[in-house]
Amino acid sequence: AYQLLGLLAEIDMQRLDWRQALRFYEQMRSLQPNDPALRTRIVVLNFQLGQDKTAYLEVDNFIGILEGMRQHEAAIQFVKGILFELPDKFELHRRLADLYRRNQQxxxxxxxxxxxxxxxxxxxxxxxxxxxxxxxxxxxxxxxxxxxxxxxxxxxxxx
Missing domain, CATH: 1.25.40 (Serine Threonine Protein Phosphatase 5, Tetratricopeptide repeat)
Known part of the structure; x- marks a missing residue:
């Protein structure tokens, strides 16, 4: 089911139907909630759709999950990955700085x-x-x- 949803999402991405692709990615998230690449796609799509508040909630939620599992470096890499695609999202830079500080970096x-x-x-x-x-x-x-x-x-x- 997970792979099929991924294929459907990719087809929608190619057709530029970002909202439908986002729905498929969100279904995939329910099956594999700890996949950082999937979470990154969801965040980027939300930003592209102008849903910044939802995107930041997704970022904060996943950071909380990773930090709860003591995967601080994974949380840092997650935010850095999003910033690679969206360097002008100032609040992401703040979240990355906060992660570094909490990780004593x-x-x-x-x-x-x-x-x-x-x-x-x-x-x-x-x-x-x-x-x-x-x-x-x-x-x-x-x-x-x-x-x-x-x-x-x-x-x-x-x-």
Missing amino acids: ISEAIAELDALAEKYAEAGDYEASIRTVQEIIRLNPPNRQEYEAVLEKLRRSSG
């Missing part, structure tokens, strides 16, 4: 937050950029003074 969390702060600033969302840089400073990076200088520049730009 502080330098990776800082790097992800740094990239996120830059994306916010480029988009003109200085308030979000400021909050993100403040979050980096709370992680006490070795180059904290540089981040404090960036924070001051952002505050001047937003004011």
Whole structure:
């Protein structure tokens, strides 16, 4: 049944019937809930259909499952896989940074937050950029003074 649903979903993807493909993928998820590739397809399709809230719920649900099974690295790889396809989803970068932090990978969390702060600033969302840089400073990076200088520049730009 699982393979047949997969074939039907692929046919619908080729026909660009994303909603029907999503239905098949969701049926597959009920048969194999721990398949990260399948979960990634579901998330990406939800984003493509403009269903961002549903996509983020799917991401959070699967992260919770993986972390519950103590598969922290698998959770990180899951989010990184989605970001590979959808690099402009800012909230996914935040979730990845949170995963790194919870997994005691502080330098990776800082790097992800740094990239996120830059994306916010480029988009003109200085308030979000400021909050993100403040979050980096709370992680006490070795180059904290540089981040404090960036924070001051952002505050001047937003004011």
